[in-house]
Amino acid sequence: MQHLPIASPDPIPLPGPVWLLRTLLLLTFFLHLVAMDLALGGSLLAVFYRLRRKSEFARQTARDLAAKLPVMMAYTITLGVAALLFVQVLYGNFLYASSILIGIPWASVIVLLILAYYGFYYAAMHDEAGAGVRVVGALAALLLLAIAFIYVNNMTLMLTPGRWIALYRRHVSGWNLNLGERALIPRYLHMLTAAIALCGLFVVLSGIRQRTTQFGQWLIRQGAAWFAGATVVNYGFGLWLLLSLPARIRALVLGANGVATVLFGAALFLSLAAVVHALMLRAGRRPVANASVCVATALAAVALMVVIRDYVRNGYLPPGYQFGQLRVVSQTSIIVLFFVLFAAGLATVYYMLSKVAAARPAGDPASARQQKA
Ligand code: HEM
Known part of the structure; x- marks a missing residue:
């Protein structure tokens, strides 16, 4: 433990007990994961169905998925920010170090996200699956694949401080990934395949x-x-x-x-x-x-x-790392305010989703009903 380059936890005490922050991390991460699965899996399935151009059903499915991807992205990002809040509070001294080590790919996530977002909007607004939409949709899906890969790199690197010094020496400027990690590829494939399943x-x-x-x-x-x-x-x-x-x-x-x-x-x-x-x-x-x-x-x-x-x-x-014994000075009013806003946020999401669910399905055009897939 004393030979590992781990900074001391933030001296500012936690605003609530560890069990509560940990529960909120798991809850927000679960929500982020579901939204992310729909965004990443949806972008890949849209690419797949756009390629099956002879089937009207496949084209319609690609259009329906494309129309939903900007919304999925919005949920993914918003819920990811919530999870990031808690993971930083609990594991800040690990996450900040690994984020600096892979600084360039990590910071590039913002650019990749913006480009992917544009791509999904473009594909959603251009109804006919012409070559342009196919190319842009595929590029946007690739960008999401890249973002997920960068996340898996950081989430694994933050847990292996024994590797930090060597990476720092290799590329001090942050041009690193955690490619030496044995669990990296299976973890990435596991996440990716789950996204397709969901x-x-x-x-x-x-x-x-x-x-x-x-x-x-x-x-x-x-x-x-x-x-x-x-x-x-x-x-x-x-x-x-x-x-x-x-x-x-x-x-x-x-x-x-x-x-x-x-x-x-x-x-x-x-x-x-x-x-x-x-x-x-x-x-x-x-x-x-x-x-x-x-x-x-x-x-x-x-x-x-x-x-x-x-x-x-x-x-x-x-x-020997004393996780769970971080200093806590409960700020009840802030925690209560968080819960009120969180509940209101979830209610708003539920309301929006129920509106989307109540809307007439875009699929099943009269022509599609008659045709064989
Ligand atoms: C569409 C873009 C995104 C994709 C494809 C994506 C994908 C992923 C994946 C695959 C993981 C799991 C990594 C692992 O466990 O190895 C993850 C975790 C995480 N993501 Fe996202 N993410 C996206 C956007 C975001 C954004 C914008 C944020 C916040 C600003 C965010 C915050 C987080 C956090 C905090 C975790 C880790 C939570 C924890 O360790 O408990 N994500 N993401």
């Missing part, structure tokens, strides 16, 4: 709203296939990720820590249940009931994975 569920839900039409049924089958296929692939990436963790940390979810192990088992079980229901959906059985169970179990599995990720993160902290 966006598949989003496609299912769009189909459920118009399930009496051919287009709606096609959407349900497509979305269920994306979800089930991506999740099955993700068992492989998840296993790779687990094997790439240091043995001491891997052991946490494999028996050494009772709670983490139970949560890990429950997450696997829930994800399996979600896959089974997705397969039943794909077979056309009881769409509303199966979609509801599939979405509920999948979201519960993601929520548990967020908690497990937190166990893993804290497992990385150097032995």
Whole structure:
């Protein structure tokens, strides 16, 4: 511990107890993750469906996804800022150091985000999937892939202070990534594949709203296939990720820590249940009931994975680091104000989403209803 270049925690005391800030970090990160999955997964699926130009259903799906991507981006960014607030408060002395070490890619996230945002607006506003929209949509998706990669680099580097000095010496100007990290690629692929899976569920839900039409049924089958296929692939990436963790940390979810192990088992079980229901959906059985169970179990599995990720993160902290004993001077009024504004924010989001859900589905054009996918 004393040989590691970790700065002391911020001398300004925490405004609330560690358990509360940690809970809020997990909550806001879960929300960020769901929005990010829809933005990243949606951008990739839009690219895929734009390439299937012969199918009217595919073109319509690409248009529907494109129309929603700017909104998904807005949620991703806003909820990411909330998570960033808490992660900085709790792990500032780790995150600031790693952010400086990969300073150039890290700062470039802002530029990449702005460009991707423009790209999504362009694709949303140009209805006909001409070559321009296909190229711009694909570039914007690539930018999101790059942003996610930079995040995974920083989130892993902040946990490995033993690597900091060498990286600093290699490129003092911040031209670094954390490419020497064994868990980097499996962690990235795990996040990416989960994004495709969750966006598949989003496609299912769009189909459920118009399930009496051919287009709606096609959407349900497509979305269920994306979800089930991506999740099955993700068992492989998840296993790779687990094997790439240091043995001491891997052991946490494999028996050494009772709670983490139970949560890990429950997450696997829930994800399996979600896959089974997705397969039943794909077979056309009881769409509303199966979609509801599939979405509920999948979201519960993601929520548990967020908690497990937190166990893993804290497992990385150097032995002897006194996390949880940071100085606290509770500022009750500020915490109460935060909760009031947070609840109002969530209510506003719910209101906006319910308006979007109540709007007439853009899909199922008369022509599409007649055509075969
Ligand atoms: C569309 C753009 C974005 C994408 C694709 C994205 C993707 C990701 C991914 C993949 C992770 C997980 C990294 C890991 O665990 O290894 C992550 C975590 C995180 N993101 Fe985002 N992100 C985006 C935008 C943002 C923005 C704009 C912010 C805030 C300003 C943000 C804040 C965070 C924070 C704080 C975490 C870590 C939370 C924690 O460790 O508990 N993200 N993001």
